[in-house]
Amino acid sequence: MLKVEARGSESRFWRYASPVLALLLTGVTTSLIFLAMGRPPATTVYTFLIQPLIQQDGMSALAVKAAPLIIMGVGLSLAYRANVWNIGTDGQFNLGAICGGGIALALPDLPMILLFPAVLLAGLIGGAANGGLVAWLRIRFNANEILTSLMFAYITNYLLIWLVTGPWRDPMGFGFPQTAMFSDSAAGPRLIADTNLHLGIVLAPLVAVGLWFMLEKSLLGFQFRVLGQATRAARFAGFREHRLVWIAMLISGGLAGLAGILEATGTLNQLTTTLSPGYGFTAIIVAFLGRLNPLGCIPAGLLLALTYLGGDAAQIRLGLPNAVTGIFQGILLFYLLGCDFLLLNRITWRAAAARGVP
Amino acid sequence: MTQAAPQTPLLQMRGMTKQYPGCLANDHVNLTIQRGEIHALLGENGAGKSTLVKTIYGIVKPDAGEVTWEGQPITIQNPGHAQRLGIGMVFQHFSLFEALTVAENIALGLGSAKDRAGLRARIVKVSNEYGLPLDPDRVVHDLSVGERQRIEIVRCLLQRPKLLIMDEPTSVLTPAEVQTLFVTLRRLASEGCSILYISHKLEEVRALCSAATIMRLGRNVAEVVPATKTVKELAEIMIAMDLNAPTPRPPMAPGARPRLVLDRLTVRSPHQFGTDLKQVSLTLAGGEILGIAGIAGNGQSELMDALSGEILAGHPANIVIDGTPVGLLGPHERRRLRGCFVPEERNGHGAVTTMTLAENAFLSSYIRNALVRFGVIDSRKTHAFAQDIIQRFDVRTTGPKAQARSLSGGNLQKFLVGREVLQQPSVLVINQPTWGVDAGAALAIHEAIMQLAAQGAAVIIISQDLDEIFVLADRIAVMAGGHLSDPIPTRDATVESIGRLMGGGGAAVHTAPAEPAHA
Numbered sequence: 001m002l003k004v005e006a007r008g009s010e011s012r013f014w015r016y017a018s019p020v021l022a023l024l025l026t027g028v029t030t031s032l033i034f035l036a037m038g039r040p041p042a043t044t045v046y047t048f049l050i051q052p053l054i055q056q057d058g059m060s061a062l063a064v065k066a067a068p069l070i071i072m073g074v075g076l077s078l079a080y081r082a083n084v085w086n087i088g089t090d091g092q093f094n095l096g097a098i099c100g101g102g103i104a105l106a107l108p109d110l111p112m113i114l115l116f117p118a119v120l121l122a123g124l125i126g127g128a129a130n131g132g133l134v135a136w137l138r139i140r141f142n143a144n145e146i147l148t149s150l151m152f153a154y155i156t157n158y159l160l161i162w163l164v165t166g167p168w169r170d171p172m173g174f175g176f177p178q179t180a181m182f183s184d185s186a187a188g189p190r191l192i193a194d195t196n197l198h199l200g201i202v203l204a205p206l207v208a209v210g211l212w213f214m215l216e217k218s219l220l221g222f223q224f225r226v227l228g229q230a231t232r233a234a235r236f237a238g239f240r241e242h243r244l245v246w247i248a249m250l251i252s253g254g255l256a257g258l259a260g261i262l263e264a265t266g267t268l269n270q271l272t273t274t275l276s277p278g279y280g281f282t283a284i285i286v287a288f289l290g291r292l293n294p295l296g297c298i299p300a301g302l303l304l305a306l307t308y309l310g311g312d313a314a315q316i317r318l319g320l321p322n323a324v325t326g327i328f329q330g331i332l333l334f335y336l337l338g339c340d341f342l343l344l345n346r347i348t349w350r351a352a353a354a355r356g357v358p
Numbered sequence: 359m360t361q362a363a364p365q366t367p368l369l370q371m372r373g374m375t376k377q378y379p380g381c382l383a384n385d386h387v388n389l390t391i392q393r394g395e396i397h398a399l400l401g402e403n404g405a406g407k408s409t410l411v412k413t414i415y416g417i418v419k420p421d422a423g424e425v426t427w428e429g430q431p432i433t434i435q436n437p438g439h440a441q442r443l444g445i446g447m448v449f450q451h452f453s454l455f456e457a458l459t460v461a462e463n464i465a466l467g468l469g470s471a472k473d474r475a476g477l478r479a480r481i482v483k484v485s486n487e488y489g490l491p492l493d494p495d496r497v498v499h500d501l502s503v504g505e506r507q508r509i510e511i512v513r514c515l516l517q518r519p520k521l522l523i524m525d526e527p528t529s530v531l532t533p534a535e536v537q538t539l540f541v542t543l544r545r546l547a548s549e550g551c552s553i554l555y556i557s558h559k560l561e562e563v564r565a566l567c568s569a570a571t572i573m574r575l576g577r578n579v580a581e582v583v584p585a586t587k588t589v590k591e592l593a594e595i596m597i598a599m600d601l602n603a604p605t606p607r608p609p610m611a612p613g614a615r616p617r618l619v620l621d622r623l624t625v626r627s628p629h630q631f632g633t634d635l636k637q638v639s640l641t642l643a644g645g646e647i648l649g650i651a652g653i654a655g656n657g658q659s660e661l662m663d664a665l666s667g668e669i670l671a672g673h674p675a676n677i678v679i680d681g682t683p684v685g686l687l688g689p690h691e692r693r694r695l696r697g698c699f700v701p702e703e704r705n706g707h708g709a710v711t712t713m714t715l716a717e718n719a720f721l722s723s724y725i726r727n728a729l730v731r732f733g734v735i736d737s738r739k740t741h742a743f744a745q746d747i748i749q750r751f752d753v754r755t756t757g758p759k760a761q762a763r764s765l766s767g768g769n770l771q772k773f774l775v776g777r778e779v780l781q782q783p784s785v786l787v788i789n790q791p792t793w794g795v796d797a798g799a800a801l802a803i804h805e806a807i808m809q810l811a812a813q814g815a816a817v818i819i820i821s822q823d824l825d826e827i828f829v830l831a832d833r834i835a836v837m838a839g840g841h842l843s844d845p846i847p848t849r850d851a852t853v854e855s856i857g858r859l860m861g862g863g864g865a866a867v868h869t870a871p872a873e874p875a876h877a
Binding site: 010217218219220222225226229230232233235236237238240 | 667693703706708709710711717721734735737
């Protein structure tokens with residue numbers, strides 16, 4: 001029979017094996033779903049996970065999708081390690097895009113050297129302001145940040161919808177819910193001309209490495225880690241919890257805002273109602289799949305970016321609904337959290353005969 | 359019940375062997391417990407007592423060995439099985455849910471709904487009957503360590519055990535409470551319940567136990583009748599070396615300047631059922647050790663937190679370190695003034711158990727040891743400091759990279775005391791310096807404290823172990839109901855006089871009339 005035993009301490013092996021097992025189980029489960037839908041699982045998985053990579057420009061499309069996911073996942077890893085549960089990165093993403101986009105639309109004629117940094121900074125500040133509001137509510141009113149940050153995600157989403165269908169709607173846009181296109185100097189530089197390989201693709205790994213260094217090597221990162229693991233020990237050491245909550249929310253919110261404005265300026269070149277296909281929520285999966293380690297967020301972000309491309313491919317080539325992406329991500333998070341049970345517990349198979357040493 | 363076969367021992371273990379990776383924890387250990395006997399199990403930390411006890415309680419499966427229970431050979435499968443046989447255990451580290459009430463915690467340990475019928479009434483009845491008063495509706499979070507222990511004992515007693523295992527039960531109790539516990543235990547024994555008593559306090563073992571099994575390095579070394587040996591002899595059998603008392607310190611220089619002054623320190627407890635500090639005043643000179651005695655939960659942890667800066671005082675001048683008012687300064691600033699602190703709870707307060715020893719060494723020492731450069735941790739210096747603590751305080755571990763939780767309680771305590779002592783504090787405050795620590799480690803900690811005082815530091819030890827206070831302190835004060843009594847020189851104090859000040863178990867009730875006359 002199956003038996004569950006507590007390990008007593010965390011297993012190093014399963015710390016890294018658990019996400020791999022979760023991925024395998026996700027693959028098996030989605031295959032079964034494809035089978036139930038009457039599709040051959042092998043071809044479907046191929047179309048979903050391999051095809052997008054080998055088609056023309058597959059890699060650059062992947063990088064463009066992964067950049068915001070990595071930037072946000074890194075910020076979340078930091079916050080989660082400090083026990084600050086920011087769930088509303090999608091809202092911070094949108095608010096960043098709104099603030100940066102507002103500058104871009106208001107001052108289109110400034111030279112790029114002035115305008116683009118101002119746009120990015122506004123995005124960063126917008127996201128950080130949203131994060132800071134959540135921190136303030138937690139500290140001032142002891143309001144749970146899981147709830148407040150999530151509620152802000154809806155508020156900013158509707159704010160974006162209102163802006164692009166109302167005051168900011170492009171008068172030349174035939175009534176489509178979108179703003180005017182940004183000027184070239186607002187859109188920022190491209191790594192390769194006439195592609196959408198924007199600056200975020202370079203920034204994402206830099207942010208990951210920078211925050212990894214901060215978390216693992218700096219005094220500030222140490223304070224986050226102690227706060228996350230033992231609040232009383234943090235107090236004993238003299239680390240100020242409120243200050244750390246502020247910083248964690250400002251960084252994770254600010255990075256989400258930065259991701260939002262990079263996405264708006266880098267790929268769409270305007271604001272629309274559907275700027276984020278749930279990037280902020282996917283970033284939560286990125287953070288967990290990356291083991292709350294900023295460096296781990298790089299492969300995790302690439303994988304989840306692939307699920308977006310795969311969803312598109314499956315829709316175009318196989319006529320599957322786009323919801324496949326959401327299903328895949330949901331199943332992955334489910335297994336990821338489930339497999340982490342193995343970190344602290346072991347499951348043994350015990351034959352009846354092997355029992356009892358008299 | 360016991361008349362069936364009075365000669366058969368209740369529990370007999372022969373040749374118990376348990377191998378852990380890299381460590382033979384039990385090597386053919388024998389243990390025999392008679393019915394109605396209070397049997398001591400002695401040994402240093404790491405001698406294999408815990409493994410043996412866990413085997414009895416069904417937590418550890420032995421590799422070899424025979425167990426007979428009431429004359430019948432038996433394999434104890436798991437703690438549930440042990441409980442059904444009539445074995446109860448009070449652990450040194452309690453397994454209580456802090457957010458639940460006393461009654462809810464006890465209910466969780468009981469199997470069926472039938473067992474839980476009328477539970478509150480039974481808790482009150484049993485706890486009063488055995489002199490362990492408990493309010494079933496209090497939330498565990500707000501209870502002192504001593505009160506938490508009572509829950510564990512009452513939880514066992516409700517199951518009418520035949521064998522009660524107690525791991526270091528008296529370390530959190532006052533002399534009066536210890537006497538009450540002994541009355542409880544003797545009464546249980548006279549009712550036919552056997553008790554396996556694990557303790558480092560040899561004086562208590564001599565007073566209470568009729569037999570003792572002594573272990574060292576996983577083997578039996580002796581079976582003795584404790585009353586026939588002196589404490590020194592028992593300790594020497596345990597650790598197989600000659601024990602010396604801590605070296606006496608030179609007398610204090612007269613007119614030494616005060617290093618720590620508390621002036622009418624009044625602090626509200628942050629805990630719902632905590633004890634507020636009321637007008638605590640004292641003056642401590644360099645080179646002096648002040649012992650603060652008292653029953654758990656009379657404001658000691660609040661005093662500790664107020665001194666370390668985790669709780670701020672109302673006014674800067676309430677606390678003065680070396681002439682600087684620090685009442686409104688946090689732990690950082692106090693450490694800069696060379697104040698060092700060792701809280702009572704090691705796990706999650708003094709140390710982060712899931713972090714390495716190096717990281718834990720860094721936790722409270724990075725300011726004094728300058729372990730941060732440009733915001734970045736100097737990991738080489740940190741590592742070297744941790745290594746230094748490990749060597750100088752003889753911490754048994756694999757090295758600075760070991761996780762704190764891999765250390766035994768005594769070893770971790772040596773590490774934490776070492777972390778603060780090696781920062782050469784001018785003021786050192788230690789809450790429960792040797793709780794759950796074996797004789798060898800306790801001696802090392804005592805030596806370190808005395809040496810530090812000899813170098814001119816002002817030291818406060820807050821302890822529930824009066825022996826320890828009498829050995830170390832120059833003056834003794836007592837905490838009761840949030841008040842601190844006037845310190846009296848140790849040579850003028852007796853266990854009785856201090857015990858009276860402690861309030862003899864009902865301190866909280868007497869707080870109002872027992873207002874000490876303070877300026």
